[in-house]
Amino acid sequence: MTPTTAGKPGRPVDEDFFKQVLGRHKRLIVDRAHQFGSSGLPSAEQLAQSVAFAPQDGSIWLCGQRMMLLQGSAFGAIRRELIEALGLDKARGLLTRIGWQAGARDAAQVSEQWPEGDHASLYSAGPRLHMLEGMVNVEVVRFEIDSNIGHFYSEFLWHNSLEVDEHIAAYGLGGEPACWMEIGYASGYASSLLGRLVVFREHQCRAMGHGACRIVGKPAEQWEDIDVDLAYLDPGDFLSRSAYHSGGDPRVADLEVPADGKQMVGISASFVAASQLLQRVAPTQATVLLTGESGVGKELFARTLHQASKRQHTPLVALNCATLPENLVEAELFGVERGAYTGAERSRPGRFERAHGGTLFLDEIATLSLHAQSKILRALQEGEIERVGGSAPIQVDVRVIAATNLDLRREVEAGRFREDLFYRLNVFPIHLPPLRERREDIPLLMSYFLRTFSQRHGRQLAGFSTRLVNALLTYRFPGNIRELQNLVERGVIAASDGEAMDVVHLAEAGAPLMEGAIGLTAEGRLARGKQTTQAASPQAADEPQAVDSGAPELASLEAFFAGQERVLGTSLEALERRLVQLALERSGGNVTAAAQMLGMSRAQVSYRLKGS
Template identity: 80%
Template structure:
């Protein structure tokens, strides 16, 4: 193996090789001569990792968001790249994109099946490539022996999408054209095996062959490796960090808090919120955290405090919604001895206790107008007076406020002081609900699994693909707090050595989440979940259907009429569509905790459509 790439110094190449292999898992294999279709993961198990969530426009594969794209559109993108960059640079770019995709799939497969059959873990790459619609893979020869460091793979690729689009645009070529697919195979094998594996296309359909024939070997067994590494472009690859981007996303230099929950997430919405946090943390600005209940506002506040210059001073938290009206002032500002019956001694309030540090006021929108006016004075003047006191007390407090209501609307309706709103809204940060950061759900599931397994002394084998997909497509009205609750319940319900599945989350025989829309063994979409979004673990029978109809009749006659009409027991609907719509909207609002946007997503409607029907009630 040579030490230089075309036009690149050897040092960059060596650094490149260390870079791409530094964090990969070594696959230990004694001997395998062919892929065993009965191994773990099987093709059927890989198919089970596919989930469709049309209600929010998402497709998931092995916990990664995917995209369906017309083959002709892919061909158009490819043509534009070639015309804009030239064929060599376009080939390098597509090879690197393929490498990243293969490396990501290898990382997901290793995590999903840590005890998987070794040969099947490797063969999952070609199978995933087929699931993703790129190519049909036929195994010609496969040999791997870790004892002697031997590796050899030979495949036939049939119906290659990349070759097909190249022919459609340029006709037959003198050179192989499956650049992105070669990058995928090399990235998957190198990531999984922990050593640089290079695949080359010996024959290609784009050159007029009936199929593409590819061979993969360790890099040192190939001659003239410079050309292969040139397509990966070591210097450019390292400078842009294209390989690691997306595989690992860290909260840049925010300190970890001992004995505190961690900030976990890689989604765009989460990263945007954390970047705002990083920007405001070193300042003294007042911060307003907004977002639904359960999104992690208190954790963000604690992280912000730890990242600020006040990290070594007190962080005092107060949930304003838990305070009775007659105790708000005393709790915030303190009490002088004898101020009222029972005040036998003086004590400081939250503002005094937080002086020099940070005061976190959660659910600030629940405070009365009287309490709001006193907080406003404390923020404006930097001083307070205890209840029953006459001497002003200077305080140096940074306030972080949080609310799950729209304070602008509260101001408009006279329930929140406008001047206090502007005093708090110096630097607002909106924390997204979990349904807007679904890419974080597998990470959060793994984090909570480790946390609660340690807490409860359990040793689970992992989480099933079916459960991952079910939670990826669930609406989560309770956000991260609800996910945490579900995983803790699953840890307790599942036995040691068992894989956590959907049925482990059941509440009184009914699972709060439904199996997602996925693929059957025949490659067709499975049946969608029930319209309500919740599915009983008990199979449906005629007797049970009658029981459901009777229950619906007792609680909602409109639903009973609909069920009777759909089942054919009644020839007429027996109720108006408006009444059925009203019932569905009411049910969705109840399940979303009054959140109109979430209710609209449950029903497959726009927010405006739900609002219109609410006005017509």
């Protein structure tokens, strides 16, 4: 079976359509060239830095994009099945369009990764990336580009094409070229980068018996019979559904922006799933329970949910329950009548009253005492409250959004959370994934925070270094989005205007970031930084961590448990103090949360703090 020329007529070039589709990428083009050197190509070191491996997460990253290694024989088998199932022309068109997508996305990433490159240097990065991805070895024959007059001409020789090897293995030599996906890649890369439709053609191909594959690329309007190429690209149908359609930015969730201007940013599957659940429940009156680790953005989700609800023009009242002293919980939630206790000189409403007609967001609700939980349960069930020191019931219409970083089911089993309140809150649970489970969103969040903090602090940075991007893509992020936000803000302040933010600008965070990064050396070998217990294995996040050398009490306890010492070399009081200190560090100084970590009461922790 050998390819034949497409029999269907093509369609004329719609210049207006392509200007609309590709014009939004003109912002990627800049006019300065000094980052790639005199050769106009990235150095071997720069290319190596664009690759990062995260085996603990099963991820490979190239210029901030997640990649996949696939055996050449598996690709060949897929290609053969497409040809057999669709027919040769349709399979050729599909593979050409897949190649276009890959090339266009590489162009967008390269432009963001090396923002100081000009047309020539950015364009020349494409063939090198194509080689790095294992598709073909590229030899430049002729390359001309003049942005001022819109001139473009490119001619290459392709050697060792994977696609041709698989085609010849399946069908032998024939009379038509076979580099379908690679032609699509070259066309998509050049078109996306230059903001105009560029089409490549294969004039010679090893599948036709030639010694190498020779391709030529130039603007679409300069080809006389462009209809044949457009028949395979099918641009009117394909591009309108691609990432280059003019409608909507796929990098930001399609939700109302909260009044504070903070956006929910992400394209990962777990983030999209959580966003869709939010969209589904927002128009209803249902109680929502947001769960997830500290720093994943529960408050932002709550504000976005309120903004997307029918209560968007009513108050949104937020309360972090973990910050309330035990003796002020009821007064803060339900209000106080004048004279209720010493110092209550006037009556004041609580959070439930202030949120009447709107939404009440209760963050870290698991930190409340059982007594306070029972009061909240009554308010939810009856729709009424009583102020502290009052006797008259007050009707309240409040939609409650609760949030916690603890497993409430386990808290119920442990007797620290009321079962009836759990079921009242758990009407519509939404779990927000940690940042390590939505790594595709890290480059988007980095760019968003860079814009935000550059405007806030009046800075103009050149972006991020490839080393920093790869370090952040492979970092575990125990502090999640809040930690990433703080890192980027620190870098914006530390870096100079016109400079790219690098690991060195993140001060003490730099070393932990680089310890887990794995990348390519200039010789094409894998290498990694200094290993830590956390990044040494895929199970690192769940395995016991090494004891801090600065904690002799814990070292003594470990030695005692291991049987290395017959006598415990520290006092129980010292161990308790050390455990309390560790819990306080992990809870950010929150005594109530630290007490819950240790299975103690807040009073017990406070007593030990006074004793220390």
